[in-house]
Amino acid sequence: MKLPKGLDGVVVDQTKISSTQNAVLTYAGYPIKELQNAPFEEVVFLLWHTRLPSADELKAFRKLLVSKMVLPDETIRLMTRIAKEPQHPMSILRTTVSLLGTTNDVERDDPPRILGKMLTAIAAIIRIRDDQPVMHANSDWGVVENFIYLFSGERPTAERVAMFNTVMVLHADHEFNASTFTARVVASTKADYYSCLTAAVCALKGPLHGGANEKVFKMLETIRQTGQEPTAYVNDQMAKGRKIMGFGHRIYKNGDPRATILREIARQIAHETDNDAYFALQEQIRDYMFEKTHLHPNVDYYTALIYHCFGLDKKTFTMMFAACRTAGWLAHITEQQAEGCLIRPSSEYVGQTNRHYRADKEEM
Ligand SMILES: CC(C)(COP(=O)(O)OP(=O)(O)OC[C@H]1O[C@@H](n2cnc3c(N)ncnc32)[C@H](O)[C@@H]1OP(=O)(O)O)[C@@H](O)C(=O)NCCC(=O)NCCS
Known part of the structure; x- marks a missing residue:
């Protein structure tokens, strides 16, 4: 039997979130080319609901997401201890995501709260490592503008927000890429959001993927x-x-x-x-x-x-990828938990067979 290398071309499940069929990336059916300038919040809504929001829904959704761009003081305090360590920022993020899943208010965490926390935590890691104060989101601005402000400490121009918005939209999802598939495998066991996200961050870290x-x-x-x-x-x-x-x-x-x-x-x-x-x-x-x-x-x-x-240190680049992809990860975790079953494939065994413990021990 010839196995496809690295599951190349193997369809492992169905999804309504995004597709790369015929090498065209679409989110819920919309080509990425048409979405490149859509507000990030609108694209997140699309990924989470597989439909576009109305103008009122978008306004409310933006307000909701921005209101979640905050972390409890205790979390910042614990994060500060971790973020100061000399390890790679993606290692810091891995531990931080796991930490976010252990704080007091975690039972209330739904996708909007988790996305807000993730963006805020990623920006805070950058600030803390640079010995800069952690910034606070402004409720009058959108998610992208706030995110840039949180990591840079400076309010960006509208042009820079538009550029970063496109970067975030283009990274938001990519069907069953390695980190998303990892998140779905963990979600398929009915594990919680933070366990799935921690695993996704681990998969993203490698240089063949987000690294x-x-x-x-x-x-x-x-x-x-x-x-x-x-x-x-x-x-x-x-x-x-x-x-x-x-x-x-x-x-x-x-x-x-x-x-x-x-x-x-x-x-x-x-x-x-x-x-x-x-x-x-x-x-x-x-x-x-x-x-x-x-x-x-x-x-x-x-x-x-x-x-x-954008003034970022190269060691933080993969965290930026994680910040954008969290939207897609959350969509896939939710879909997997709601509609999927346990992901447990089989393997082709190619090791030795017909061995006998006693006989082999006697020969040693
Ligand atoms: C992304 C990637 C893992 C896709 O891999 P894949 O579909 O499994 O393809 P393979 O790694 O089997 O590559 C096929 C052939 O192209 C070569 N190749 C692929 N990417 C290459 C690269 N970036 N540089 C040089 N050669 C490359 C491979 O060596 C292989 O050659 P071979 O057939 O002579 O052995 C691979 O292209 C890669 O490692 N790229 C560099 C890392 C990167 O940019 N990752 C981000 C992805 S978004």
């Missing part, structure tokens, strides 16, 4: 610092059997539709923040990678530069 954006920026920095030709860097890495981060995708073999949109944002914000050299380098690598491998950039390739231009 790629940090590695992309490390690559750009290395090339600029060493003065190496990008082509020589790519050749050298591939000769060593290493993958070039930010390229390739399990589903999108002819290009990731999210990367096409993000490329333009990267170009624009790089120009506005005096980072054109990074963008030019990305273009060189992109062209050479296509020439050499026919691989296209994926969602992590350009977000690395966008996050850098």
Whole structure:
């Protein structure tokens, strides 16, 4: 029997939340291209209810989500202790999400409260690690504007909010990607939201998934610092059997539709923040990678530069991915808990057979 590698192409369950059929990403049937400028709150509503909200519903939903962007003082106090540790921010986030699931008010936590807490916690980790005060959300602003304010300490311009909004929308969901599938496996055992989210964060951390954006920026920095030709860097890495981060995708073999949109944002914000050299380098690598491998950039390739231009440290990039993807994780956990059954696949055993304990022991 020939097994599909890494479940490649295997349909494991049904979902109404999102699809990548025919390499077109849709949320509840709407192509991502049409949603790219929709308010993040509207897209979250869509993912959670599989329909668009009315104008009144959207207003109320935005107000609700922003009102949940707060953490109990005790949680901040405990988080401060953890966030100061020298470990990678994704390790801090993993422990923080687990911690959020143990606080006093956890019984009341539903998806809006959990999303609010996650965004606030991610921003707070950044602030605490930078020895900066934890900020408080403003009830008159939307989720994206508040999120940027919470992690940066500065009110962003409307243009920057629009850019980050698109980044958040494009990352919000992606059907059965590794972290979402992990969350669904845990949800299938009827475990609580925070257990599912902790597991999802663990899966996202790896460089083959969300961890790629940090590695992309490390690559750009290395090339600029060493003065190496990008082509020589790519050749050298591939000769060593290493993958070039930010390229390739399990589903999108002819290009990731999210990367096409993000490329333009990267170009624009790089120009506005005096980072054109990074963008030019990305273009060189992109062209050479296509020439050499026919691989296209994926969602992590350009977000690395966008996050850098937002003043973020590369070690926090994957937390940004987690912040955006929490919306989708919550949708999938809810769907799995409501409609799914226990996920428990089988394996093909390829180890030794017909062994006998006593006989083998005597021979030792
Ligand atoms: C995303 C990824 C895991 C998809 O993997 P996949 O569908 O399992 O495809 P494979 O890893 O089997 O790759 C198929 C071939 O392309 C090559 N390849 C894929 N991505 C590559 C990359 N980024 N750099 C160099 N070669 C790559 C593989 O080495 C493999 O070559 P081979 O057939 O000669 O062994 C893979 O493209 C990758 O590791 N990319 C880099 C990490 C990354 O950017 N992750 C974020 C994803 S959104």
